Amino acid sequence: MWRRIVVRLLSGIALVLAVVTVAFVLLQLAPGDPARFWVGPSATQDDLDAARRALGLDRPVFARYLAWLADFVRGDWGTSLARHRGVRDVLGGALPATIILTGASLLVTYLGGIIVGLLQAVKRARPVDTLLTVATTLVYGLPAYWIALLLVLVFTYGAARLGWPAWLQFPAMGVQSLDADFLSPGARLLDRLEHLTLPLATLGALGVAGTARYVRGAAVDVLDLDFVRAARARGIAGRQVLLRHVLRNALLPVITLLGLALPALFSGTVFVEVIFAWPGMGRELVAAVAARDYPVVLAATAVFGALVVIGNLVADVLYAVVDPRLRTGATG
Amino acid sequence: MNRDRRITVGVTVLVGFAGLALAAPWVAPFDPVAQGDVVRTRLVAPLAAGPDGAIRWLGTDQLGRDVLSRLLHGARISLLVGFLAAILSAALGTALGAVAALGRSWVDRAVMALTDAALALPRLVLLLALVALFQPNTAVIVLVLACTGWMPVARLARAEMRGVLVRPYAAAARAVGVGQVRLLGRHLLPNALTPILVATALGVGNAITLEAGLAFLGLGIPAPAPSWGNMIATGRDALVQAPWLATVPGLAVALAVVGCNLLADGLRDQLDPRTRR
Numbered sequence: 001m002w003r004r005i006v007v008r009l010l011s012g013i014a015l016v017l018a019v020v021t022v023a024f025v026l027l028q029l030a031p032g033d034p035a036r037f038w039v040g041p042s043a044t045q046d047d048l049d050a051a052r053r054a055l056g057l058d059r060p061v062f063a064r065y066l067a068w069l070a071d072f073v074r075g076d077w078g079t080s081l082a083r084h085r086g087v088r089d090v091l092g093g094a095l096p097a098t099i100i101l102t103g104a105s106l107l108v109t110y111l112g113g114i115i116v117g118l119l120q121a122v123k124r125a126r127p128v129d130t131l132l133t134v135a136t137t138l139v140y141g142l143p144a145y146w147i148a149l150l151l152v153l154v155f156t157y158g159a160a161r162l163g164w165p166a167w168l169q170f171p172a173m174g175v176q177s178l179d180a181d182f183l184s185p186g187a188r189l190l191d192r193l194e195h196l197t198l199p200l201a202t203l204g205a206l207g208v209a210g211t212a213r214y215v216r217g218a219a220v221d222v223l224d225l226d227f228v229r230a231a232r233a234r235g236i237a238g239r240q241v242l243l244r245h246v247l248r249n250a251l252l253p254v255i256t257l258l259g260l261a262l263p264a265l266f267s268g269t270v271f272v273e274v275i276f277a278w279p280g281m282g283r284e285l286v287a288a289v290a291a292r293d294y295p296v297v298l299a300a301t302a303v304f305g306a307l308v309v310i311g312n313l314v315a316d317v318l319y320a321v322v323d324p325r326l327r328t329g330a331t332g
Numbered sequence: 333m334n335r336d337r338r339i340t341v342g343v344t345v346l347v348g349f350a351g352l353a354l355a356a357p358w359v360a361p362f363d364p365v366a367q368g369d370v371v372r373t374r375l376v377a378p379l380a381a382g383p384d385g386a387i388r389w390l391g392t393d394q395l396g397r398d399v400l401s402r403l404l405h406g407a408r409i410s411l412l413v414g415f416l417a418a419i420l421s422a423a424l425g426t427a428l429g430a431v432a433a434l435g436r437s438w439v440d441r442a443v444m445a446l447t448d449a450a451l452a453l454p455r456l457v458l459l460l461a462l463v464a465l466f467q468p469n470t471a472v473i474v475l476v477l478a479c480t481g482w483m484p485v486a487r488l489a490r491a492e493m494r495g496v497l498v499r500p501y502a503a504a505a506r507a508v509g510v511g512q513v514r515l516l517g518r519h520l521l522p523n524a525l526t527p528i529l530v531a532t533a534l535g536v537g538n539a540i541t542l543e544a545g546l547a548f549l550g551l552g553i554p555a556p557a558p559s560w561g562n563m564i565a566t567g568r569d570a571l572v573q574a575p576w577l578a579t580v581p582g583l584a585v586a587l588a589v590v591g592c593n594l595l596a597d598g599l600r601d602q603l604d605p606r607t608r609r
Contacts, residue, residue, distance in 0.1 A: 018449050026465060137597070141590035143541045145548050146582035149568060153579070157572050260451070267456035271545060275568075285457065286549050289464040297464045304457045312452075 008316050012309035019305040020072055023298035024065055077299045082291040087299045090284060095303070097175060098280035102269055102307075104200050109207025109261070114254070116208060117215025118247065121223060132212070139209035144268040148202045148275040155198060170197045173277045199276045203268050207261070214257055218250040225249075251322050258315040262308050339602070342533075342595030349588055353407035362398035364405040364558040391576050393566055399580055402558035406581065409559040410588065413470065413543045417477035418535035422528055424478060425485025430520065432486070433493035434512055444490070451483045459542060463551050470553055473546065477539045485531045492524035530599045537592030544585050560585050 043051070052058045059067075071078070077087035116136070120129045139147075152172040159169040171177065177191050222228060223246060231241045270282030277283070281300055288296035352359060391399050432443040450458075462476045496502050502519055510518075540560075546552035547561025548568075555562060560581040567578025 015449050015452055019453065023461075026461065029465060137593060138586075138590055141537065141593050142586045143545060143582065143589070145545055146564065146578075146586060149564070149571065149578050149582065153571055153575055263452065263454040266454035270454075270456050270460070271548070274549060285460055286551075289460045289551060292464060294464065297461050301453065301457055301461045305453050308452045308454070 004320075005313065005316060008313055012313060015309055016302060016306050017069075019302050020069065020298075021065075023301055024068055026298070028061065072302075078295040080288070080293055080296050082288065082293040082296070087295045090296060091281060091299055091303055094279060094281045094284045097278055098269060098273070098282065099307075101196070101199055101203070101272070101278060101280060102265055104196065105203035105207055105265060105269075108200060108204035109211050109265075110254075112204060112208035113211025114215050114247070114251075116212035118219055118242065118250075120212065120216040121219035121246075121250075122242070124220060124223075129216075133216075136209040136212050139205055140213065142206070143271075144202055144206055145271040145275060147205060148198070148272055151198045151201055152275070171195050172198055172275075175278065199272045199278055202272050203265065206268055207265065210261065210264075211254065211257070214254055215250060218253045219246055222246050222249045248322060252319070255315050255319050255322065258318075259308075259312045262311040266304055266307065336598070338594040338598035342591045342593075342598060345587060345591030346536075346595065349407055349584075349591070350411055352404055353411050356401075356404040356408055359404055362401040364397065364402045365556050391574065393563075393574070393577055394570055397558075399563070399577065402563055403560070403581060403584060406558040406560045406563060407584070409470065409553060409557060410540050410543060410561075410585070413474055413477065413553075414536045414540035414588070416474045417481060417539040417543075418532050420474065420478035421481035421535055421539075422485050422532040425482035425531075426489045426521075426524070426528055428482065428486040429489025429524075430493060430516055432490045433497065433520070434516070440490075443486070447483045447486050450480070455480050455538075456542065456545065459546060460549075460551065463546065468546070468552055468554065473543055473553060477542060481535050481539065485528055485535070488527045488531055489524050492527055493520045496520055496523045526599065526603045530596045530603070533592050533596035533599065537589035537596075540585060540588050540592075544581075 049058075057064070075088060077091075079085070080087050080090050083090055116132060120132050123129045151170075155168065155170045156172040158164075171194055173195075175192060175195050176188070177183075177195075180188055180191055183191060228241060228245050231245050232238075236244075266282070269280065270286060272278065273280045273282035274286050281303060284296060285300040285304075287293075288300065393399060393402070428443055428447070432440045435443070458480045459476055462479070463472075466472050466476070496519055502515065505515055505519060543552060544559065544561030544564060547559050548565045550565060552561050553559050563581035564578050564585075567574070567576075567581065570577055
């Protein structure tokens with residue numbers, strides 16, 4: 001198992017390096033001359049040449065690539081063109097908000113998806129199953145940005161206008177209220193949870209719908225297998241068979257799914273962060289793209305790639321926890 | 333839901349949208365970009381009559397433009413981009429999958445490593461990074477979507493083709509000296525076609541969502557053009573006064589995507605007898 005994790009870790013690092021390399025190539029393709037940008041329009045040819053030397057642009061591409069790579073590995077990600085701050089500062093400040101949002105979404109996604117999927121598998125071909133299949137198919141097709149807008153429309157504006165009870169009204173802006181600094185610790189936590197509700201509901205609805213479809217398929221496959229029937233025949237209680245025998249085996253394909261679900265989740269996060277003014281990486285990325293702030297765009301891309309790699313590593317470890325065959329190293 | 337019915341519903345939705353999109357210039361009651369008397373025609377509610385007495389079935393936006401007309405014309409852009417991008421990425425993915433399946437082992441490994449690396453990045457992030465480099469217009473959006481959507485097709489095509497290559501008839505064809513190209517055309521492509529079609533159907537839905545998403549972020553096809561994403565973005569600014577502005581085009585996106593997904597689900601189950609239960 002450790003060998004497997006080390007191999008995956010190394011290939012993950014290779015992947016991040018590949019992303020950074022592609023980012024460098026794209027940076028070279030970007031329109032506009034950085035030296036010209038640096039000295040301004042009224043500069044003479046001599047000024048321009050001096051700026052090129054200062055920025056290292058007179059050196060061969062490969063030498064620049066190595067220097068850039070060395071800087072990147074050391075954590076020197078350059079300066080944001082639009083914000084005039086270190087790129088690492090900008091993204092480092094945004095990372096926690098994104099991790100909180102995506103982490104909570106993953107939790108909701110897997111818990112909800114497993115419950116709904118198992119329920120469907122047990123009630124296979126009954127009305128509940130059909131209803132949930134239609135519901136998950138529909139929700140899965142909805143764009144994240146549209147779900148988010150509908151939630152804001154109903155639970156922020158609609159709830160306020162129709163005078164719904166306070167616990168059914170949710171804020172649609174930021175991570176906390178403006179007066180958060182003056183609240184007691186308990187009230188502050190509640191305030192933050194309220195702000196998390198709608199963004200989480202958006203990503204959670206999409207995640208649960210997508211995961212439930214997989215869990216249902218996997219659980220239906222397992223329910224027909226001999227060992228499940230054998231367990232039932234031995235008189236083991238239905239709930240225990242479901243949890244010990246069916247769920248455990250049905251979980252394997254679902255954990256593998258994490259590798260694909262994580263990129264999709266981050267795509268959704270970008271929209272959700274923009275709509276709910278959630279101060280995370282996705283919002284920084286969109287702002288940077290709009291401002292043609294290349295250093296931030298490229299670093300953000302690399303960080304998202306690294307997050308996916310880390311997620312896949314976690315999935316690998318989980319896989320070994322659920323499947324004891326992998327723990328002994330008997331199978332590769 | 334019955335698998336045949338899923339295919340029927342999916343095809344009906346897509347053909348219906350395509351028909352409306354093609355007929356938009358004749359069906360649309362108003363000019364999609366004409367603003368007219370903005371003060372008097374802005375934010376007319378759905379089903380209400382405008383100052384000229386003509387009913388605006390889906391209302392008007394902040395600039396007095398008819399939402400139904402914009403929706404119909406927007407279908408042209410959304411469907412064009414969706415289908416073109418999905419077909420292009422299917423072609424690209426099939427080509428790369430075939431190269432991997434037929435090539436030497438190091439070629440196979442290189443192509444698959446590239447595929448896995450591209451799959452690991454969130455597609456929207458990749459799209460945004462590319463859009464940052466080019467001025468978006470319809471062609472750029474199609475190309476950028478195609479460049480970020482070929483990976484699932486490449487993996488599927490490779491897996492299917494390798495499955496065929498180990499069959500006796502493929503070995504026999506090779507033994508009697510059938511060339512790579514002919515092998516590809518006669519045996520590999522026909523066998524891989526259905527899974528590729530399934531992936532393409534899903535790809536159309538994804539491309540439509542993402543095109544509208546980019547436009548929603550203000551980074552898609554530029555503004556006066558009536559695209560569904562542009563419409564949702566404008567609607568967001570008037571969410572309270574005119575909730576129909578954002579909900580109606582979003583519903584169109586959702587319907588088109590669900591149509592694609594139903595078609596793909598139905599096709600996949602038809603293909604895989606294991607799931608027929």
